[in-house]
Structure formats: structure tokens, C-alpha cells
Amino acid sequence: DIVMTQSPDSLTVSLGERATINCKSSQSVLYSSNNKNYLAWYQQKAGQPPKLLIHWASTRESGVPDRFSGSGSGTDFTLTISSLQAEDVAVYYCHQYYNTPRTFGQGTKVEI
Amino acid sequence: EVQLVESGGGLVQPGGSLRLSCVASGFTFGTSWMTWVRQAPGKGLEWVANIKEDGGEIYYVDSVKGRFTISRDNAKNSLFLQMNSLRAEDTAVYYCARGVYAFDIWGQGTMVTVSS
Numbered sequence: 001d002i003v004m005t006q007s008p009d010s011l012t013v014s015l016g017e018r019a020t021i022n023c024k025s026s027q028s029v030l031y032s033s034n035n036k037n038y039l040a041w042y043q044q045k046a047g048q049p050p051k052l053l054i055h056w057a058s059t060r061e062s063g064v065p066d067r068f069s070g071s072g073s074g075t076d077f078t079l080t081i082s083s084l085q086a087e088d089v090a091v092y093y094c095h096q097y098y099n100t101p102r103t104f105g106q107g108t109k110v111e112i
Numbered sequence: 113e114v115q116l117v118e119s120g121g122g123l124v125q126p127g128g129s130l131r132l133s134c135v136a137s138g139f140t141f142g143t144s145w146m147t148w149v150r151q152a153p154g155k156g157l158e159w160v161a162n163i164k165e166d167g168g169e170i171y172y173v174d175s176v177k178g179r180f181t182i183s184r185d186n187a188k189n190s191l192f193l194q195m196n197s198l199r200a201e202d203t204a205v206y207y208c209a210r211g212v213y214a215f216d217i218w219g220q221g222t223m224v225t226v227s228s
Contacts, residue, residue, distance in 0.1 A: 038213065040213075040214035040215075042157075042215075044157075048220075049207055049218035049219065049220055049221055050149075050157065050207075050215075050218055051218070052214055052215060052216045055213065055214035055216075056214075061216065093156065093157055095157075095214070095215075097212070097213040097214060100162075100171045101159055101171070101173045101174070102147075102159035102162075103159065104156055104157040104158070104159070105156070106156050107156045107157075
């Protein structure tokens with residue numbers, strides 16, 4: 001199984017400041033035949049289901065604010081919130097869909 | 113409106129069974145891979161199983177193999193999870209979600225509690 005490890009476990013950021021969350025996979029999730037990274041990011045607010053933010057490591061889902069961006073390739077990925085807003089308080093998860101079983105990182109809690 | 117609505121959760125004794133349902137609306141269910149993901153109280157997300165559009169491919173996480181069965185009824189826009197031989201560690205909110213890669217639509221979840 002591919003193990004996804006996020007860092008840090010929690011993060012406190014001031015309003016308007018940048019938040020950076022890292023995700024490392026135990027093996028590459030880059031599929032060489034199409035040069036795509038099989039990696040997604042989700043946001044989960046308290047009491048709600050997860051919401052897809054980013055897929056293919058850097059493609060923002062429709063309707064997601066452009067302050068959210070994803071980067072990285074192979075085994076190392078980053079989710080960046082460029083200017084943290086109050087509504088961004090949540091737990092963020094990375095997720096690999098390179099193979100089965102699909103696996104998630106342990107989550108990173110972002111607070112103001 | 114694009115929507116997934118789960119039902120069927122509840123309190124069950126260890127060793128018991130439950131059948132979860134998920135009804136889809138607002139998109140073409142019959143052309144979508146579907147997935148079950150669970151979340152134990154206060155914990156992270158765990159992928160449970162997924163099923164191809166026509167039911168021809170099915171995959172499970174090792175911890176539920178032989179106990180859980182995922183199925184679907186495309187005529188009724190419905191996804192199911194039959195859970196047998198339930199254990200305390202199966203206690204979680206169970207979400208259905210659309211997709212085989214990234215999961216772009218999620219239901220609100222249904223709570224399953226396994227306890228005596």
C-alpha cells in the first residue's frame with residue numbers, strides 16, 4: 001500500500017498569510033505513460049463531508065478559489081493557501097489514486 | 113442539483129449486519145464509478161471499496177474483504193454496502209462518493225456504530 005504522510009499535523013496561520021501543507025507518498029504516484037500525478041487534495045470543515053479542491057496534483061476543481069494551489073511531482077506535493085481566510089479553517093487531506101487501495105494522508109488541521 | 117444521500121446507518125452489535133444505501137441525483141449515475149469512504153470518530157479518511165459503472169470491477173480494502181459487499185442498481189441510481197460480521201473498529205461515518213480517481217461528489221454520510 002502507498003503510505004501518504006502529511007506535515008505538519010496542525011498549522012496556525014494569521015488571516016491573510018500563507019499556509020503550506022506538505023504530503024509525501026511512500027512511492028511515486030507519477031504515471032509515466034501520461035505524465036500525470038495521481039494525487040488529490042480535499043478540504044473537510046467540521047461536521048461536513050470532504051470537498052475536492054485539487055486533482056492531478058495541480059488542477060483546481062471548478063469553483064475553488066484561486067488562493068488554493070497544488071504543486072509537486074513524484075513523491076512530494078504541496079497544497080498552498082496563498083492568503084488564508086476565516087472560511088479556510090478545516091482539515092486538509094491528500095489522497096493518492098495511483099493504485100488500490102486508495103489511501104489518504106492523516107490530515108492537517110489549519111487554524112487561525 | 114447534484115446530490116448523494118446515504119441511509120441505513122445505526123447501532124449494531126458486534127457480529128451483526130447492516131446494509132447502507134446511497135441514492136444519486138443530478139448526474140448520470142450509470143456512467144460513474146462509485147466509492148465508499150469511511151471516517152472513524154475523530155480520525156482521518158479511509159477508502160473502503162469501489163465499483164465500476166457496470167459492476168464489472170470491484171475492489172476492497174483488505175480489512176473488509178470477505179465481510180463487506182459493494183453493489184449497485186443503475187436503474188434506481190443506487191449504491192449499496194452490505195456489511196456483515198461487523199466489528200468495533202468498523203464504527204465510522206460512511207460516505208459514498210463519485211469517482212474512481214479523485215472523488216468529486218460526496219454524500220453527507222451515515223453513522224455506523226458497532227457496540228454491545
